[in-house]
Amino acid sequence: MGRGSSKAGVGKFGGGMSGGDTSATVRSSHPLSDEIGKGGGSFANEIMNTRDAFEREFGSAAKGINLSVATFNDNTTLGAYGGDTLYMAERYVKNANLTDAMKAGAASGFHPGIGNRTGAEAVASHEIGHRLGEVAAQKAGISQQDIVARAASKIGIKTENMAGFISKYARSNYGETIAEASADVYCNGSKASKASQAIVAELKSILK
Numbered sequence: 001m002g003r004g005s006s007k008a009g010v011g012k013f014g015g016g017m018s019g020g021d022t023s024a025t026v027r028s029s030h031p032l033s034d035e036i037g038k039g040g041g042s043f044a045n046e047i048m049n050t051r052d053a054f055e056r057e058f059g060s061a062a063k064g065i066n067l068s069v070a071t072f073n074d075n076t077t078l079g080a081y082g083g084d085t086l087y088m089a090e091r092y093v094k095n096a097n098l099t100d101a102m103k104a105g106a107a108s109g110f111h112p113g114i115g116n117r118t119g120a121e122a123v124a125s126h127e128i129g130h131r132l133g134e135v136a137a138q139k140a141g142i143s144q145q146d147i148v149a150r151a152a153s154k155i156g157i158k159t160e161n162m163a164g165f166i167s168k169y170a171r172s173n174y175g176e177t178i179a180e181a182s183a184d185v186y187c188n189g190s191k192a193s194k195a196s197q198a199i200v201a202e203l204k205s206i207l208k
């Protein structure tokens with residue numbers, strides 16, 4: 001509370017336990033559905049609607065994701081994905097500042113723009129992107145870097161340059177490149193970066 005939005009804007013996503021990024025550690029968590037009827041209903045609805053939208057778009061690859069609210073080991077992590085669970089930062093459940101934070105993060109190029117989406121939708125679509133990247137890599141028997149490489153070859157961009165067309169955070173590693181592409185396309189549709197659109201198209205072709 002009281003945190004300046006520009007500072008919160010550099011808040012990172014946790015790729016979590018199973019291979020996204022860095023330092024996100026879940027200290028404690030509870031089911032997202034616990035928030036319904038306790039003042040966190042609209043936040044919960046945004047997350048559930050995002051999950052449902054991905055299920056419609058990607059079918060079984062996006063099914064079976066548990067939705068949780070978590071406190072993390074730091075104050076900058078906005079969300080994380082690991083062990084089939086999407087964790088959203090508890091401090092934003094009843095706090096609209098997440099949208100301001102994501103807009104500030106986009107303004108600095110740290111994350112893609114969020115279009116008309118809310119911060120919660122942007123974070124959730126990033127975390128679900130981790131799931132899609134992991135499932136697609138497993139299904140195709142390739143790495144997440146290979147997925148980005150396939151997308152890159154289709155639009156004539158070098159693999160190592162793809163992330164630079166998406167966001168600063170996308171440069172962290174190829175898992176984050178895919179997660180950021182997922183959020184970019186979910187939030188911006190046909191206005192998303194061509195690199196993001198190519199990555200999401202590659203995910204779809206693998207996961208069909």
Ligand SMILES: [Zn+2]
Pocket residue numbers: 013014015020021126127130175176179
């Ligand atoms: Zn991530």
